Amino acid sequence: MNRRSWIWVFLIVALVGFVIMNPQFRALFGISESRAIGNNPGNDNGDEYELVTLLPKDAIRSIDNPQFVTGAEADAQYNPDELVLGIEINGDARAYSIPFLSGHEIVNDVVGGEPIAVTW
Numbered sequence: 001m002n003r004r005s006w007i008w009v010f011l012i013v014a015l016v017g018f019v020i021m022n023p024q025f026r027a028l029f030g031i032s033e034s035r036a037i038g039n040n041p042g043n044d045n046g047d048e049y050e051l052v053t054l055l056p057k058d059a060i061r062s063i064d065n066p067q068f069v070t071g072a073e074a075d076a077q078y079n080p081d082e083l084v085l086g087i088e089i090n091g092d093a094r095a096y097s098i099p100f101l102s103g104h105e106i107v108n109d110v111v112g113g114e115p116i117a118v119t120w
Helices: 003-021 023-028 071-077 098-104
Strands: 033-037 049-053 084-089 092-097 106-111 114-119
Touching: 084 098, 084 106, 084 114, 092 098, 092 106, 098 106
Parallel strands: none
Antiparallel strands: 033 049, 084 092, 106 114
């Protein structure tokens, strides 16, 4: 094989490896890990349930140092009917966009001097 063919072989192998190892792509193609779990404690008929894991632990990174906009900037950037999760601790108020949280799932923040985890 010539050099150009080897480059194509390498690129194809690298792409396949990336797809197999990347949890988001595995979920996209329906590749998931599953395992059977035992009886439900409240279930006497012996049924087993399948636990399906689409993403491995820490596959979606948390936001650890969130940046915020002013109220006026938020009014200009967000729809008036956009859903938010709001919190106020010791006079410090924050609002977290639910559509944004849907892509990140967790924000680690400090509000009013208290560490919090915002999840959706």
